Amino acid sequence: MSTIADVARLASVAKATASRALSGKGYVSEETRERVVSAARTIGYVVSPNAASLVTGRTKSVGVIIPYISRWFFAEVLESIEQALLEQGYDMTLYNLPSASPERDRVFEYFLARKRFDGVISVGVELSDDEVDHLHRLRRPLVGIGGAIRGVHTIAIDDVATARLATEHLLSLGHRDILHIGGNQDEQMDFAVHSKRLSGFLAAMHAADLPTNDAFYACELTVPGGYEMGRSVLGDPRRRPTAIFAASDEIAIGLIVAARELGILVPSELSVIGIDGHPYAEMFRLTTLEQHPRRQGRLAVMSLLANLDIPTPEDASESTVLATNLVMRSSTSAPRAPLHHA
The missing domain is CATH 3.40.50.2300 (Response regulator)
Known part of the structure; x- marks a missing residue:
């Protein structure tokens, strides 16, 4: 298995320089960075997520909670979230959240607490005050889609x-x-x-x-x-x-x-x-x-990642209300005039 030392040797740089070039943390010249990236690609070296997390403090992973997977709206939002996260180099873990139940409690008290997420996106789930407080205690930035949630930036239509x-x-x-x-x-x-x-x-x-x-x-x-x-x-x-x-x-x-x-x-x-x-x-x-729905998913990702850099206060609620647009096709017209009999 290739190591960072192998990359550094092939690129003719120090291990610390190779690490900075691949993590994006710290200055290296563009020419050196390209040489290190090329060396890593040549020997098939992939940065360990755990090692990168130690350097950046980020896991590059986001938790997503959603009530349905098979319904059209939720599937569209979910696919958009995944695409937007991948574009930003993030992974996603999905939780199909049931209504109030012991299973739902376990998601918050065990899975979301045990796994190291950079943040959480809630899709169409009306979180209770206790659930919101629990995520805040875990220092998990949260963005919601579908309606207002106390102390959370949410994205929805009216x-x-x-x-x-x-x-x-x-x-x-x-x-x-x-x-x-x-x-x-x-x-x-x-x-x-x-x-x-x-x-x-x-x-x-x-x-x-x-x-x-x-x-x-x-x-x-x-x-x-x-x-x-x-x-x-x-x-x-x-x-x-x-x-x-x-x-x-x-x-x-x-x-x-x-x-x-x-x-x-x-x-x-x-x-x-x-x-x-x-x-x-x-x-x-x-x-x-x-x-x-795809716009809603992408906006949620952008909002969450921005919140990682500039955290918002826990008691600050913000709602982004998106406009809907009327698309007129041939399923609507003026009503037929009543027939008049002589």
Whole structure:
């Protein structure tokens, strides 16, 4: 196995010079650095992470906690975080965090405490005060994605404002008979995403002085969830709306599939809008509010690494609210004018 001494010998420099050149700590000339790097590459020498940690005080490793891995939004954020960390020379350890349970406690009390991370990124997890305090005691810088966390820099969209904008788009087209199909209010995601998107819908409807009784139906935030609810709601022409605001693109896609099976034309007989910017939105010509999960993941990494150099006070909370953008496609249009019989 090659050692730093072998690298130094091949590059004709002292061991201390070779170490400085490979660690980036301390001055060496560019010509010397290139010679040392070339020598290390020639003999296959790789800097030991443990040795580098002793020199820099950094482990070049970040812990990531996340509630879901298979769901689209979380998978997109996670992939973006990993790419951004690799670009900066960092490794990542992932913890699929369950809801309140002994298993969750062990992640904080054992794994995050035992492993030496430079920092932690929390994706879509509403941390308790005790969990935040525990990470602060461990001197672990923390960045969150999805909603406000006390004393932590967080990155999120404004779910209420985004849902209101989606509903207002339908209203601007002339729709008055609008439904919202979203997540179950008794089975909230962290940061109350379901209720925030319902609140935005209700605010837009109330501002337009429109009734909201029986204007909300709950389902899973999945394509099958939207499809099943679509078959149920759209199958009865007596209660069929002219437009639906879906809390996610996956629900919206399921609704469009159900409408097609029922012979309902989208958008001339039914307009559908979602939230997310799912890659399938283009295929289904879905009008949506894009929330750019990959941007959120990359910003979280940049924020965390900046915090390593200039730590923020533990009692300082900062929220970065990212704008969503309306992408208009052919799933929304003005409602069809009613037929007039002579």
